[in-house]
Amino acid sequence: LADGDAMSLPVRKLRHILERVKLYFPDVARISSYCLPRNLQNKTLQDLRELRKLGLRTLYVGCESGDDEVLRCVGKGETHESSLSAVKKIRESGLKASVMILHGLG
Secondary structure, eight states, rough: TTOOGGGOOOOOHHHHHHHHHHHTTTTTOEEEEOOOGGGTTTTOOHHHHHHTTTTTTEEEEEOOOOOOHHHHHHHOOOOOHHHHHHHEEEHTTTTTEEEOOOOOOO
């Protein structure tokens, strides 16, 4: 969904978008989105499962690094634990998680 973090949108808006994709592009086989870990904090497992039923399949999680000091230095606004928690929630909901790490960042 787009080139930004669509998961920052409220679930009702995501539901509307996914329903429209299904209506106007019925042959779409897979829908994915970028996702900052913090944007899953207010989404329940039920929310994510509902989005999966509407066609969402994969969330690309921008972890960047697993080192809290590096994350702090680059101003990521996330921690190793917040990223791990998000990935666990994604997997538990039945969605796929693809984690992005910036090699060389630290």
